[in-house]
Amino acid sequence: MKKxxxxxxxxGYIAPRHLQAIKDTGNVVVAAMDKSDSVGILDKYFDDVHFFTEFERFDRHAEKLRRQGEGKKIDFVSICSPNYLHDAHVRFAFRIGADAICEKPLVLNHWNLDALEKLERETGRKVFSILQLRCHPSIIKLKEKIDGKINEKKHEVELTYITPRGKWYHSSWKGDVSKSGGLAANLGIHFFDILIWIFGKVHDVEVHHADNSRVSGYLELEKARVKWFLSLEKDDLPESVKLEGKHPAYRSILIDGEELEFSDVFSDLHTEVYKKTLDGKGFRISDSKPSIELVQKIRELEPTVVDEKKVHRFLRKGITSETKEYFAHPTSEVKGEVGKGTKIWHFSHLMPGSKIGENCVIGQNVFVGENVKIGSKCKIQNNVSVYSGVELEDDVFCGPSMVFTNVLNPRAFVERKNEFTKVTVKKGATIGANATIVGNLTIGRWALVGAGAVVTRDVPDYALVLGIPARQNGWVCKCGEVLTKQVSSVSENILGCRRCGEKYRHFLNRISQVGGNEDGIL
Structure with missing residues (x-):
């Protein structure tokens, strides 16, 4: 019997697949609603559809059909509306005594699923989701293959989906995260669903990059480690796809280096899902829940990279061109000179004339001023500003949120750009978290400034300084350990390191390494 x-x-773009599926399964559309009246596509599938642009009139018509009973009432509501309206339209379907077939994502927030399950029990109605990739022959075959392997090591998976979109995308509801759920919900939800379906529960999730056009990260699943990359940018497409000439898109899954490419497989899958649904085997709320929980987590996480090895190769390509020998995150702005092997992370800004040596690590939200020189193998932690007038030699460590000042008596209304003070931090020195460096001074080689200290005068080589204002509180080894007295005489003191065993001669408030290489690193 027809439904x-x-x-x-x-x-929209997806509705024709639903219309085709309804027609292919021998059923009929009796009513349709869209706030736009550009819906001539309806005539391609059904020629006797009551159409409404106002939801209130559509609601009234659906209620009238419900009261006319079997044969007239609406049995199913197919929901292809914007993501943020799915929940309300499922509730509408239940209210008129119909089941719902809803596009992905079923809802934006996972707690709404609990409410819908409760409504299912109260009304006796059901909501089904379109998880069409679970019906694709290649995906089914892959799941059977993975299920057949017992106690094997985790698979290495790489997911790539690039589907270029024009400026309209960001002006529409799809570009509004509060309405679409972001790129992970809008583009990635069906891929995340099949990955969880095939490789098991989510153990961990990382987001490495997220903006209006790209989102990328890492998943640790029960049976797989997944690097994933989603993009709306045409420039991210492989060259071979760009040369095809037609509207380009690229969908790819690599499993242990073996390609499962399925860019042209979406046409008939909605019909397969509708057949399963009408046979009572459709995808329920419990099937949708894991991927919805995942994309919500992705939306909430701040982008950060802990392990560069987990970064997707397309994100690396976007951040590091072939002509560069350093890594710069897409959110950073690099206008200075950067040495080989250096890594520059989220939202950092290098001004013109700045120069950074090789193999440095520049953390998140770091500012490097004009003409600043930073040596090689330095580490500058998050939220540090290295202003003009500051120079860091090799192997310097700047702790999180430490501060360099370059004006002694600042006023908002007085220009002092020609009065910047000069601060030099010598080789191997460490400046602790939240320390402040004030005025014209030098921090000596291998010195250590304690966390929160305020330094107002020169710091000798190897000195440990603490407090406000900072005062010397001992000496430190190259390895960072506090030195202890080992030999004392009228002429000299010998200090030693309990960690590495190095010895230092202390004379006239200076120390030097005994028989060692003053410039070496332990």
Whole structure:
């Protein structure tokens, strides 16, 4: 017996797949609603559809059909509306006594799923989701293959989906994260669903990059480690896809280096999902929940990279061109000179004339001023500003949120750019978290400035300084350990390191390494 369908959101890209599926399964659309009246596509599938641009009138018509009973009432509501309206339109379907077939994501926030499950029990109605990739022959075959392997090591998986979109995308509801759920929900939800379906529960998730056009990260699943990359940018497409000439898109999954490429497989899958649904085997709320929980987590996480090895190769390509020998995150702005092997992370800004040596690590939200020189193998932690007038020699460590000042008596209304003070931090020195460096001074080689200290005068080589204002509180080894007295005489003191065993001669408030290489690193 034919089923009566209503469809909400029939003017968009995805609705024709639903219309085709309803027709292919021998059923009929009796009512349709879309706030836009550009829906001539309806005539391609059904020629006797009551159409509405106002939800209130559509609601009234659906209620009238419900009261006319079997044969007239709406049996299913197909929901192709914007993501943020899915929950409300499922509730509408239940209210008129119909089941719902809803596009992904079923809802934006996982707690709404609990409410819908409760409504299912109260009304006796059901909501089904379109998880079409679970019906694809290659995906089914892959799941059977993975299920057949017992106690094997985790698979290495790489997911790539690039589907270029024009400026309209960001002006529409899809570009509004509060309405679409972001790129992970809008583009990635069906891929995340099959990865969880095939490789098991999510153990960990990382987001490495997220902006309006790209999102990328890492998943630790029960049976796989997944690097994933989603993009709307045409420039991210492989050259071979760009040369095809037609509207380009690229969908790819690599499993242990073996390609599972399925860029042209989406056309008939909605019909397969509709067949399963009408046979009572459709995808329920419990099937959708894991991927919805995942994309919500992705949306909430701040982008950060802990292990560069987990970064997707397409993100690396976006951040590091072939002509560069350093790594710069897409959110950073690099206008200075950067040495080989250096890594520059999120939202950092290097001004013109600045120069950074090789193999440095520049953390998140770091500012490097004009003409600043930073040596090789330095580490500058998050939220540090290295202003003009500051110079760091090799192997310098700047702790999180430490501060360099370059004006002694600042006023907002007095220009002092020609009065910048000069601060030199010598080789191997360490400046602790939240320390402040004030005025014209030098921090000596291998010195250590304690966390929160305020330094107002020169710091000798190897000195440990603490407090406000900072005062010397001992001596430190190259390895960072506090030195202890080992030999004392009228003429000299010998200090030693309990960690590495190095010895230092202390004379006239200076120390030097005994028989060692003053410039060496232990």
């Amino acid at each position: 009566n369908f209503a469809i909400i959101g029939c003017g």
